[in-house]
Amino acid sequence: MDEKRLLEVKDLKVHFFTDDGVVKAVDGVSFHIDKGETLAVVGESGSGKSVTSLAIMRLIPNPPGRIVGGEMLFRGKDGQVKDLVKQDEASMRKIRGNDIAMIFQEPMTSLNPVYTVGDQIAEAIMLHQGKSRKEALELSAEMLDLVGIPEPRKRLSNYPHQMSGGMRQRVMIAMALSCNPSLLIADEPTTALDVTIQAQILELMYKLQEEIGMSILFITHNLGVVAEMADRVVVMYAGRAVEEADVTATFKRSKHPYTMGLLNSVPRLDLAAEHRQRLEAIPGNVPNPLHLPAGCAFHPRCKYFQEGRCNTDIPELQDTGGGHMVRCVRWAEIQSELEVKA
């Protein structure tokens, strides 16, 4: 694996074996994250973005879920490259929290209500760094200070319910960063928060990344957040990556009809009212994962659909130049069609 690579996911497949059939939640997803980089994975509900992040942590509930194929090469703090798919539970325990940490959407349900905030942060430090409880609590206070919680020493003895949503998310971040992970997975970390609090948390994550230098895998459906946080973007639809590019290319020169549709369906505050048109909604619904459409899963909702080409074979992810990957058989034609229009 390349020196600067931290994680390389190759052809990951996560399937859920339910009574109604097999749900291919993630079906052949590949991407990589470099050291210090922020990669955003964007998608709507059912796209497989959260399952991807849980798979990296090896937290897929089994049964019914199972990683049925692929590789996840990860460079640990010791410099060794391991395939996360092949690690046993004992080895994963050493990696979780220590090398890879995760923060979740709902800061209330991901903290234990019957333990103090201090105890919860200290737990990971004692486990991974072999520190005494006293040392660990001291470090916990430093972490709370780092994430901008006032009077950190006093706050150690607080219970989660004594804190606001924004504060709890800060505690989650403190806990996640307490062991200096090289990868932070943030699964919709600001979705449950108000915009002014979201702005605080995003600023904090940005600042901490500058200071600590960890890589971030940012899972979100909010395109505004992506534009502000990400270096590169992977767009997912129905269990597959449909487009991958750097952040500017994603927003300015998107090539997949789904990405274009997604960008057009967001109301934009920054466009003057006079220039605004009716929102261009993507028709139809996200497909049922048990009965995915044949060929390109997006074809029933796509305005560039062509009979016999889009609904026969699953398109390959193609490199269109400069690492801009697109999974669409018609991307080049659509591109020239759009150029003619412009």
Add this chain to the structure above:
Amino acid sequence: MSMPTPTAVATSLVEVQNLKKWFPIRGGILSRVVANVKAVNDVSFDVKRGEVLGLVGESGSGKTTVGRTVLRLIEPTSGTIRFDGHDITHLPKPQLRAYRRKMQIIFQDPFASLNPRMTVGDIIAEPLVIHNLEGSAQARTERVAELLQMVGLNPDHIRRYPHEFSGGQRQRIGIARALAVRPEFIVADEPVSALDVSIQAQVVNLLQDLKEQLGLTILFIAHDLAVVEYISDRIAVMYLGKVMELASSKDLYRSPKHPYTEALLSAIPVPDPTVKRERIVLQGDIPSPINPPSGCVFRTRCRYAIKECAEVVPELREVAPGHFKACIRDDIL
């Protein structure tokens, strides 16, 4: 894009004056009122006929309580609510029913607001039964089919149950139910926040079309300023139970006059990586509505706050034609 309807005299359909809703907190063995949650604290506004008034605010701002109090789903503590010129604040239930037909609500969560044991047809027909409209069962069924068509659903799905529909489709069912009794006024309480981005646009467009088609007046409540700005003619910004600013959506976005609106606008991430803006990050959290700050409730997080802000409660006053703000400082923004 909907523009303010140019009527000779823009008449108000709904007028709210000095509305207060305090929820008592009881304590001790005698269950005496020990404190009040001042969810809505002296709010006044009006919704003109045919207009969409947006109500934005963060959690705890009181926007949902305002919406429900206007419909008398929650009884106000004080203040007056007028519908079409009639004071309905203290109207007893039987008389209120006639107004209930004219005022309907669309809820946020399309999963929790539909009874899972009822068919879609029964859900949409229920208000017709309650209000004794469309007499025969046959007429009701026809009306339901017409409504399903109107909101973009297949009329053949009349016998299906809510679980057979996706989130966006369920929200359409909620809209059809609200429209069944041909209301004049609709409170839409976060109608798109539970939906995926691509579906959200469908529902926003649908609401806009229905508004035009049926001449509806809408109070659109949401926390997402971008969506509210898109659909509304005017917007009221709430913070901690009070209206901070009220203006046309264009003015509010172009030249916000209240420091809170300014911060709120700058906090919204723009989906364009080439736009770099100065972001005003508000410090701290929204204070408790049990014990709000003295004077201006926003002063504890305001970057322009001065000594006087703690002393006087700023009134909502007109600072430009149709542009109101509740801030004592005129030397800023």
